[in-house]
Amino acid sequence: MENQFDAIVVGSGMSGGWAAKVLCDAGVKTLVIERGRQVEHLKDYPTTNMHPWEFPLHKRLPKSVKDENPVVSRCYAFNDSTDHFFVKDKEHPYVQEKPFDWIRAYQVGGKSLLWARQTQRWSRFEFEAPARDGFAVDWPIRYNDLAPWYSEVEKFVGISGNLDGLEQLPDSESLPPWEMNCVEKHIQEKIHSAYNQKRPVIIGRCAHLTEPKEIHLAQGRGKCQARTKCETGCPFGGYFSANSSTIPWAKRTGNLTMLTDAVVHSIIYDERSGRASGVQVVDAHTKEVSVYHARIIFVNAACLNTNLILLNSTSSRFPNGFGNDNGLLGRFVAFHNYRGTVSATMDGFEDQYYYGRRPTQVFMPSFRNVFKQDTDFLRGYMVAFGAGRGGGSSEGIGEELKKAAATPGGWYVSMMMQGETIPKFENHVRLSPDQQDEWGIPQLITSIGYDENDEKLLKDFLDQGSEMLDKAGCKNIQQHDSKQAPGLDIHEMGGVRMGRDPKTSLLNEWNQFHNCKNVFVTDGACMTSVGNQNPSLTFMALTARAASYAVEEMKKRNL
Numbered sequence: 001m002e003n004q005f006d007a008i009v010v011g012s013g014m015s016g017g018w019a020a021k022v023l024c025d026a027g028v029k030t031l032v033i034e035r036g037r038q039v040e041h042l043k044d045y046p047t048t049n050m051h052p053w054e055f056p057l058h059k060r061l062p063k064s065v066k067d068e069n070p071v072v073s074r075c076y077a078f079n080d081s082t083d084h085f086f087v088k089d090k091e092h093p094y095v096q097e098k099p100f101d102w103i104r105a106y107q108v109g110g111k112s113l114l115w116a117r118q119t120q121r122w123s124r125f126e127f128e129a130p131a132r133d134g135f136a137v138d139w140p141i142r143y144n145d146l147a148p149w150y151s152e153v154e155k156f157v158g159i160s161g162n163l164d165g166l167e168q169l170p171d172s173e174s175l176p177p178w179e180m181n182c183v184e185k186h187i188q189e190k191i192h193s194a195y196n197q198k199r200p201v202i203i204g205r206c207a208h209l210t211e212p213k214e215i216h217l218a219q220g221r222g223k224c225q226a227r228t229k230c231e232t233g234c235p236f237g238g239y240f241s242a243n244s245s246t247i248p249w250a251k252r253t254g255n256l257t258m259l260t261d262a263v264v265h266s267i268i269y270d271e272r273s274g275r276a277s278g279v280q281v282v283d284a285h286t287k288e289v290s291v292y293h294a295r296i297i298f299v300n301a302a303c304l305n306t307n308l309i310l311l312n313s314t315s316s317r318f319p320n321g322f323g324n325d326n327g328l329l330g331r332f333v334a335f336h337n338y339r340g341t342v343s344a345t346m347d348g349f350e351d352q353y354y355y356g357r358r359p360t361q362v363f364m365p366s367f368r369n370v371f372k373q374d375t376d377f378l379r380g381y382m383v384a385f386g387a388g389r390g391g392g393s394s395e396g397i398g399e400e401l402k403k404a405a406a407t408p409g410g411w412y413v414s415m416m417m418q419g420e421t422i423p424k425f426e427n428h429v430r431l432s433p434d435q436q437d438e439w440g441i442p443q444l445i446t447s448i449g450y451d452e453n454d455e456k457l458l459k460d461f462l463d464q465g466s467e468m469l470d471k472a473g474c475k476n477i478q479q480h481d482s483k484q485a486p487g488l489d490i491h492e493m494g495g496v497r498m499g500r501d502p503k504t505s506l507l508n509e510w511n512q513f514h515n516c517k518n519v520f521v522t523d524g525a526c527m528t529s530v531g532n533q534n535p536s537l538t539f540m541a542l543t544a545r546a547a548s549y550a551v552e553e554m555k556k557r558n559l
């Protein structure tokens with residue numbers, strides 16, 4: 001009886017935290033199982049009050065650490081102040097059939113502690129895209145199905161931004177926006193007039209409390225101080241993480257039980273009832289195996305780990321992985337194409353500066369193939385850019401040096417892309433037949449790559465980005481292709497996609513398995529296509545929607 005709950009949630013990160021919150025709020029006795037250690041808000045942020053000069057190498061990591069961790073070292077946020085929140089390469093090996101930088105965070109809160117907090121809603125165009133453009137399968141839901149859940153999540157999380165009134169990027173429930181600096185405003189004006197207002201330039205929308213409301217204060221969170229030390233954990237709760245928000249909220253209901261250091265090995269299928277009965281768990285330290293039971297199970301281990309757990313959940317009913325009657329589990333994995341950047345300088349504006357460390361950038365919603373197909377590639381990309389002033393010189397000594405260091409250099413502009421990729425059958429993950437991890441679980445093989453559409457989209461961004469900065473009056477425009485492997489975008493999605501037809505998809509419109517209704521997948525694995533927006537807000541909204549549905553179905557005794 002000790003191991004019996006109403007609901008089990010696998011993973012305590014961005015999406016698992018939301019499942020726990022919604023279920024616990026509704027009185028559902030919920031067990032959250034997390035493979036990593038406890039990270040309690042405020043208590044377990046060891047570096048949050050440290051300054052760069054308090055680290056031996058000013059936050060940089062020694063070469064030996066980088067050499068030992070080539071994959072995670074490529075993530076911009078991995079440094080001496082944050083490395084304790086990242087998975088190290090050697091501890092959790094996987095097999096790269098094609099290069100894939102799998103960036104992971106195994107602890108309570110998952111990657112929600114580390115994310116860059118940029119949040120945009122999908123529009124109707126992203127949900128309609130697969131059907132309109134003939135790729136993947138049709139989404140079983142549309143924007144209007146998710147809109148109320150975006151609102152629900154946004155009010156609780158706290159999203160700063162303007163009400164921009166754009167059909168291609170619907171407004172969030174907004175807290176006051178961050179401000180553009182003078183050069184960004186100048187570029188905005190120039191782009192708006194050069195492209196007849198067809199390419200909107202807006203301040204980024206992000207999960208920061210610019211002006212906390214009652215609901216945020218009730219979570220124990222406060223105003224963001226614009227110090228961008230977020231990835232260390234924020235002592236003010238200024239940005240949203242599961243640690244500062246959903247998990248402690250769920251705990252306060254008295255309905256949450258948290259099991260940490262517990263690796264979910266597989267979902268157990270009960271042949272007699274035709275339902276999942278629970279999960280098998282391996283203790284992260286002792287390797288002892290135990291079983292936990294529940295009426296419903298939410299799998300929120302983050303996209304690829306959710307695929308891994310399901311592929312490893314075999315039974316005589318599902319010999320090829322959980323719910324995998326059509327052989328598509330692990331297939332159609334897609335991601336975001338971040339390869340392109342354009343940099344430039346801007347003359348003038350030398351009498352102006354900016355204050356604080358704004359935790360967002362300037363954004364341009366996709367302007368390619370939105371209202372209709374108008375290029376020779378499918379879909380588009382979001383553009384993000386920022387302008388700043390270079391550091392002062394380090395010439396001289398004494399007063400001379402102080403003055404030189406305090407005099408800022410000229411303005412620079414840096415622009416990047418976030419491109420949609422098309423889910424394809426070949427892009428997949430599967431289990432290694434002969435290599436296991438320390439917990440006796442097969443290692444994951446990643447076989448995910450770029451295609452010709454991605455190359456065309458990249459070229460278009462480099463050309464269009466350069467053109468826009470040129471029209472804005474920038475100088476020294478330089479294009480760059482990082483050639484980075486998929487995965488480093490940290491926006492991997494798919495493998496357990498939603499759809500209308502059990503023959504071509506795994507999950508229905510409520511994120512339930514078509515063939516086993518008491519198991520829900522609501523992290524990135526459920527995504528039918530990937531849009532060009534930052535994805536986590538959509539994962540949270542889908543989770544809140546599915547969890548509320550599950551509560552209603554439990555009340556009706558359908559689950």
Ligand SMILES: Cc1cc2nc3c(=O)[nH]c(=O)nc-3n(C[C@H](O)[C@H](O)[C@H](O)COP(=O)(O)OP(=O)(O)OC[C@H]3O[C@@H](n4cnc5c(N)ncnc54)[C@H](O)[C@@H]3O)c2cc1C
Binds near residue numbers: 103524
């Ligand atoms: C540096 C960085 C910047 C980012 N920037 C943005 C951004 O600006 N905007 C945006 O939308 N997204 C961003 N992301 C991505 C975002 O963090 C993820 O989309 C989000 O955290 C995914 O939520 P999740 O619940 O699926 O996974 P996670 O938050 O990673 O949580 C998954 C949890 O499951 C646990 N788990 C895994 N396997 C098991 C198992 N077998 N048993 C038990 N527990 C398990 C993990 O330990 C983890 O705690 C960024 C990520 C990083 C790292």
Ligand code: SF4
Binds near residue numbers: 224226229231238359
């Ligand atoms: S920028 Fe805001 S959210 Fe980030 S660490 Fe500072 S106060 Fe916290």
